[in-house]
Amino acid sequence: MQRVTGNTLKAAFIERFGGPDVLQYGDLPDPAAAPGEVVVDVAAASVNGADWKVRAGQYADAKFPLVLGRDFSGTVAITGAGVDDLKIGDAVFGVLEAGREGAYAEKLAIKAAIIAKKPDALSHVDAAAVALTGLTAIAAIETTLKLQHGETILIQGGAGGVASFAIQLARHIGARVIATSSAANLDYVRSLGADEAVDYNAQDFTRVVSGCDAVFDTVGGDVAQKSFAVLKPGGRAAFIASGMQAPKPERGDVTSLRPAVSRARAPLERIAHLVTAGAVRPPEIKLYRLSEAAEAHRLSEGRHFRGKLVFKVR
Ligand SMILES: NC(=O)c1ccc[n+]([C@@H]2O[C@H](COP(=O)([O-])OP(=O)(O)OC[C@H]3O[C@@H](n4cnc5c(N)ncnc54)[C@H](OP(=O)(O)O)[C@@H]3O)[C@@H](O)[C@H]2O)c1
Numbered sequence: 001m002q003r004v005t006g007n008t009l010k011a012a013f014i015e016r017f018g019g020p021d022v023l024q025y026g027d028l029p030d031p032a033a034a035p036g037e038v039v040v041d042v043a044a045a046s047v048n049g050a051d052w053k054v055r056a057g058q059y060a061d062a063k064f065p066l067v068l069g070r071d072f073s074g075t076v077a078i079t080g081a082g083v084d085d086l087k088i089g090d091a092v093f094g095v096l097e098a099g100r101e102g103a104y105a106e107k108l109a110i111k112a113a114i115i116a117k118k119p120d121a122l123s124h125v126d127a128a129a130v131a132l133t134g135l136t137a138i139a140a141i142e143t144t145l146k147l148q149h150g151e152t153i154l155i156q157g158g159a160g161g162v163a164s165f166a167i168q169l170a171r172h173i174g175a176r177v178i179a180t181s182s183a184a185n186l187d188y189v190r191s192l193g194a195d196e197a198v199d200y201n202a203q204d205f206t207r208v209v210s211g212c213d214a215v216f217d218t219v220g221g222d223v224a225q226k227s228f229a230v231l232k233p234g235g236r237a238a239f240i241a242s243g244m245q246a247p248k249p250e251r252g253d254v255t256s257l258r259p260a261v262s263r264a265r266a267p268l269e270r271i272a273h274l275v276t277a278g279a280v281r282p283p284e285i286k287l288y289r290l291s292e293a294a295e296a297h298r299l300s301e302g303r304h305f306r307g308k309l310v311f312k313v314r
Contacts, residue, residue: 020146046070046132055297089141161308213231217241
């Protein structure tokens with residue numbers, strides 16, 4: 001690890017790719033705010049499905065030490081030159097720029113324009129839990145699938161972080177929602193608003209689900225490829241766990257889409273609105289300290305917990 005002098009922060013980071021045990025907890029230099037940026041004192045940061053993939057080296061280049069983590073909630077500590085819409089002491093939440101990691105830390109620097117004020121009604125832990133999952137669900141359900149009132153959607157991986165938000169958003173739009181989960185999570189996905197919950201271990205979803213207008217797949221692999229079968233002609237499917245390209249359907253009468261998840265203030269404000277209006281509630285959350293990052297990653301990589309894993313940073 002590099003020797004650190006000057007002001008430091010505590011962070012969870014890696015110095016090489018590998019299993020959960022490559023995660024270290026220690027001191028790194030404080031960030032500075034470049035023009036247009038703020039430094040945020042991070043109160044909470046969440047674990048996303050992408051984090052263990054980054055840790056394992058599935059995303060190309062990285063400069064070590066690499067602090068992991070993409071979304072956070074906290075308080076503005078420093079404002080850089082030209083920032084006039086946020087001030088020191090503002091509670092904010094957001095997601096780091098696409099392709100950038102660094103939220104598992106006591107402080108981070110980020111462009112002010114892509115974060116939003118955290119509503120008082122939402123705790124820092126809840127705000128961190130819904131930041132990237134909310135952006136992704138909104139991008140998939142509203143922007144990409146353009147789900148309409150009265151339509152039927154199958155949401156794969158119903159108990160996961162993104163799907164927990166997506167089920168509620170789809171219901172809020174007025175769609176009929178079918179969600180898949182293991183037996184242990186059926187009641188959870190129903191409690192989020194799923195009209196129907198399918199235990200994917202007990203039943204082949206392609207035999208019990210059909211005629212859907214849309215599919216949102218958060219699982220990937222075979223599940224993604226088989227999902228086309230439940231669509232009605234003209235149906236559309238969105239995929240976020242199959243890499244950057246949407247899988248190719250074997251039938252020609254449906255559309256396969258890969259949502260682009262932008263980092264911007266407007267969709268974060270939409271998340272804040274949906275949660276404060278009661279349309280979406282935060283998912284079930286399991287809390288960790290940053291020093292327990294390896295343990296959180298083991299659970300995340302196992303892919304059978306429900307809701308979100310969140311670091312309470314301070
Ligand atoms: N910007 C983006 O493109 C973006 C953003 C966020 C996430 N993602 C990707 O989206 C995926 C989902 O992420 P996430 O954080 O929401 O959740 P996650 O941690 O990847 O998924 C956990 C959930 O998946 C469920 N699951 C596992 N296998 C399943 C199966 N065969 N059928 C149905 N459910 C299954 C588990 O529930 P059970 O225990 O009930 O099986 C668990 O609740 C990840 O691959 C992630 O990398 C992409």
